[in-house]
Amino acid sequence: MAYALRLPDWKNLLRTARPSSAPAKLGRRYIYILPTRYGLMYAVVLIGMLVGAINYTLSLGFVLTFLLAALGNVAMLHTWRNLANLTITTGRMEPVFVGEDARFELIATDHSGRPRYAIAAHIADQAPAYADIAAFGQVKLLLTRPAKRRGWQQAGKITFFTEFPLGLFHAWSYVELDCRCLVYPHPAMPGLAVPSASAEGSTGAAESTGGDDDFAGLRTYQFGDSSRRVDWKASSREQGLMTKQFQGEAKLSLWLDWQLTPGHNVEQRISQLTRWVIDAHTANHNYGLRLPGVELPPANNDGHYHACLEALAILDTK
Amino acid sequence: MIPAIQRPTLTDIRWLLVSLGLVMALHVAHLALWVSAAIVMLGLWRYAIAIGKLDFPRLMILLPLTVLGGLGIMLTYHGLFGRDASVALLVIMLSLKLMETNSRRDFMLLTFLSYFLTTTAFLFNQSVVVGLVMLLPIICLTATLVGISHPNGSLGWRHPLRLSGIMLAQAAPVMLALFLLFPRVPGPLWGVPQDSYRGMTGLSDSMEPGNISQLSLSGAIAFRAEFKGEIPKLSQLYWRGPVLWHFDGRSWRMSSNRLNLPREMLRVQGAPTLYSVTLEPHNRNILLMLDMPTSLPSNALLTRDYQVQSREPVRTRIRYDVSSNLNYTLAARLDGHERELALQTIDGENPRAQALAEQWVSSGKSPEQIVQTALTMFREQPFSYTLSPPLLGANPIDDFLFNTRSGFCEHYASSFTYLMRAAGIPARVVTGYQGGEVNSVGNYLIVRQSDAHAWSEVWLEGRGWTRVDPTAAVSPLRIESGIAAALPESNALPILSRRDFPLLRKLYLSWDAVNNNWNQWVLGYDQQRQLDLLSRLAGNRLSWQDLTIGMMLAVGVIGLAIGLAMLRGKQIKTDKLQRLYAKFLSKLESAGIKRASHEGPLDFGQRAAARLPHKAQAISQISGLYADLRYGSKASAQALERLRNLIKGFKAS
Numbered sequence: 001m002a003y004a005l006r007l008p009d010w011k012n013l014l015r016t017a018r019p020s021s022a023p024a025k026l027g028r029r030y031i032y033i034l035p036t037r038y039g040l041m042y043a044v045v046l047i048g049m050l051v052g053a054i055n056y057t058l059s060l061g062f063v064l065t066f067l068l069a070a071l072g073n074v075a076m077l078h079t080w081r082n083l084a085n086l087t088i089t090t091g092r093m094e095p096v097f098v099g100e101d102a103r104f105e106l107i108a109t110d111h112s113g114r115p116r117y118a119i120a121a122h123i124a125d126q127a128p129a130y131a132d133i134a135a136f137g138q139v140k141l142l143l144t145r146p147a148k149r150r151g152w153q154q155a156g157k158i159t160f161f162t163e164f165p166l167g168l169f170h171a172w173s174y175v176e177l178d179c180r181c182l183v184y185p186h187p188a189m190p191g192l193a194v195p196s197a198s199a200e201g202s203t204g205a206a207e208s209t210g211g212d213d214d215f216a217g218l219r220t221y222q223f224g225d226s227s228r229r230v231d232w233k234a235s236s237r238e239q240g241l242m243t244k245q246f247q248g249e250a251k252l253s254l255w256l257d258w259q260l261t262p263g264h265n266v267e268q269r270i271s272q273l274t275r276w277v278i279d280a281h282t283a284n285h286n287y288g289l290r291l292p293g294v295e296l297p298p299a300n301n302d303g304h305y306h307a308c309l310e311a312l313a314i315l316d317t318k
Numbered sequence: 319m320i321p322a323i324q325r326p327t328l329t330d331i332r333w334l335l336v337s338l339g340l341v342m343a344l345h346v347a348h349l350a351l352w353v354s355a356a357i358v359m360l361g362l363w364r365y366a367i368a369i370g371k372l373d374f375p376r377l378m379i380l381l382p383l384t385v386l387g388g389l390g391i392m393l394t395y396h397g398l399f400g401r402d403a404s405v406a407l408l409v410i411m412l413s414l415k416l417m418e419t420n421s422r423r424d425f426m427l428l429t430f431l432s433y434f435l436t437t438t439a440f441l442f443n444q445s446v447v448v449g450l451v452m453l454l455p456i457i458c459l460t461a462t463l464v465g466i467s468h469p470n471g472s473l474g475w476r477h478p479l480r481l482s483g484i485m486l487a488q489a490a491p492v493m494l495a496l497f498l499l500f501p502r503v504p505g506p507l508w509g510v511p512q513d514s515y516r517g518m519t520g521l522s523d524s525m526e527p528g529n530i531s532q533l534s535l536s537g538a539i540a541f542r543a544e545f546k547g548e549i550p551k552l553s554q555l556y557w558r559g560p561v562l563w564h565f566d567g568r569s570w571r572m573s574s575n576r577l578n579l580p581r582e583m584l585r586v587q588g589a590p591t592l593y594s595v596t597l598e599p600h601n602r603n604i605l606l607m608l609d610m611p612t613s614l615p616s617n618a619l620l621t622r623d624y625q626v627q628s629r630e631p632v633r634t635r636i637r638y639d640v641s642s643n644l645n646y647t648l649a650a651r652l653d654g655h656e657r658e659l660a661l662q663t664i665d666g667e668n669p670r671a672q673a674l675a676e677q678w679v680s681s682g683k684s685p686e687q688i689v690q691t692a693l694t695m696f697r698e699q700p701f702s703y704t705l706s707p708p709l710l711g712a713n714p715i716d717d718f719l720f721n722t723r724s725g726f727c728e729h730y731a732s733s734f735t736y737l738m739r740a741a742g743i744p745a746r747v748v749t750g751y752q753g754g755e756v757n758s759v760g761n762y763l764i765v766r767q768s769d770a771h772a773w774s775e776v777w778l779e780g781r782g783w784t785r786v787d788p789t790a791a792v793s794p795l796r797i798e799s800g801i802a803a804a805l806p807e808s809n810a811l812p813i814l815s816r817r818d819f820p821l822l823r824k825l826y827l828s829w830d831a832v833n834n835n836w837n838q839w840v841l842g843y844d845q846q847r848q849l850d851l852l853s854r855l856a857g858n859r860l861s862w863q864d865l866t867i868g869m870m871l872a873v874g875v876i877g878l879a880i881g882l883a884m885l886r887g888k889q890i891k892t893d894k895l896q897r898l899y900a901k902f903l904s905k906l907e908s909a910g911i912k913r914a915s916h917e918g919p920l921d922f923g924q925r926a927a928a929r930l931p932h933k934a935q936a937i938s939q940i941s942g943l944y945a946d947l948r949y950g951s952k953a954s955a956q957a958l959e960r961l962r963n964l965i966k967g968f969k970a971s
Contacts, residue, residue, distance in 0.1 A: 059841040059842075
């Protein structure tokens, strides 16, 4: 049996700034720097120039080669300085649904009185976000990472890097902040109608109340809204996606009960409940959520909506 | 909104085009016209693409263009590998690369190659001016790199320029240290293209009518000489070059190298003249020294007739410290074979000259008298000295002596030597330079190609080889004051050898002094000079290992100093008011009341007053006054003074 040679990932040996509490400062002990591919190319060109200067005894060739070599050194200092002593704090983390990108908002602040250029940050192998920071200024960086599972998602190790000003050197630093984003479960496909409202806890058959007739107004589209309710005319007028709301729905009160939700397994049930929460919220129903160990009484507002989704997101059935 | 990586912006393209244009402008002088035209066309094309007027050309168009460019270079320069051809090829290929350059990677690559292209300009010219002008493309190329390393949108054009200037200025000290201390290796490491040294002018190994007067039209500098002590009189300065023995009826050549004759005996009297020569490259082995050399440059050869030669053709500017003795006797005895060589003439040619010489001999004159007679003839008969002599016929010596009678030094040297040989006096032609121009600004001598000269040496019993300069008989001014004085102004002398425009001359001499220092200290800074200079500074002999250690130390120390200076954080600039308030805050803090960052001065004042009821009045007074001064519209010096006193008198405990 052949074993692939696996070198330990040397980057794991590098220091990560793990402050017990934000902010994290990218102090000099946390900054690493190496030449980039371009830096190596530059070095090769300089060696070529040096050899040429020696061969043809070009004194000015020496002057230029040495000037550019010194420039490379200065560029290294500039690159390092561009990143050094930035302070990183966390911003607001908006919840997202599974399948979307989890978004982590970080705030980078300069306290050294130097403008910073082309500061980039990324999580794992995601595309980096770039920003410039004014002297004594701060800037928000929105990092993303695909949300694959419901629940709390940690940002994990965040890499800050810069290659400014010449692109010859790559200075980087790792930060691990207490920075998490709530991921709501993936809503099931629309189709199964919301259990209709009835007295005390029963979920009766879906009974259309014909409320669809009374158009009540528009609100901005939310993930999971039925495409049939999107006001396509409004969107064609470039007003963004709007969802139609209907009068009759507001008057219903219903319970979404874990026990009465169809589904082959836990995740399917959670998905279905998520769908219903969205539909009920969209339809302006009064709805409550009953989960193992959790009960949220019927209500109809954004806070309730998010509380329901959070309960579903972090539901632990084991 | 967070900008992600974007394509290079229009500003980036402009920077790249401007820098490339500047680099190529360094080369325009030695590029074929069509190459320059092609560069401009491609640059404009790329700009049209950048502003959206045209699309990027497809490979179907680029590929034939590339092949065409290569072929064009091959035809224009007869190959691809000479100096001129390689540079032209690099220029064309970079311009074509531009046509598909749209990513950051391509930008970086083009910029790096342009740095390299800048160096190649030094193969053609390394003057002070080029050294200074070179900074322009370098600054712009660096600014291009700055722009391209900012992938999230454009930085504008001013900021990259400033940053590039700052960084290059910060790089200068390290560059200087490296230049001084980097151990120099004498080149070349491998062969250099033959055409690298084309276009160098200088003396040749032979002399025919017209080739020295041709050289005299050039104002180019042949060499500069610095004397330890006084500069001897111009009329004594004969810079010895090739010694010509063999006459073929038209041209004079050196004697064969294969002759195995002993070196002529040299006896000198008096003190030697010490001087150093900085010789411009001329792609021949001739090293010029004053008559007669007594100490040689290292690595030089001395022929038996006292020509000094280098082992390799002089292809870079070299400098040598040597000595000569102007008072000498050369070859008191002449052996048979040499006498034979020095009497060689051509039978049947130039019959009138032959007859004249025989007539002198038969009239019973001694050799000394014959020499004088010939010189008197040149002086008294209507011979004239001119840079543009008429063409000579089949018997050039006869034609010159009895017919045209106007010529340049080579005509006089040639005919005089011929006459002497015909009269049985051993004689030879010596070419070289005569005189020079004293630069009073730098106190050294400038010798130009226009000072090229030819004279004779005759061998006289008891006196050996004696220098006779027939030109001096015709035009004494040429020898005493230089060529500019000897020739009428109508002649086509280089403008800088002329004597009109004294102010211009003065400026020119100062400029030449700058150039001389540049040559000595920048261009001539080779292994020898480096070790000499640094050893003198260090007080003991250094080796290249010492230099390496010194270089690392110097670069380290300078780098550290620059790094520390750069990394010193800027302090927040505070005004008087803020400093006063900070004092107040620190007094309260010592009493355990700390202002939170979200608290305004008034809120904090209330809280502090509640904590320290007995100081409430003072605290609210100070807070109120501070808020007024900071945010109100009625700030005054008196109010500030009052605040100062209040805070001074305030005690938190």
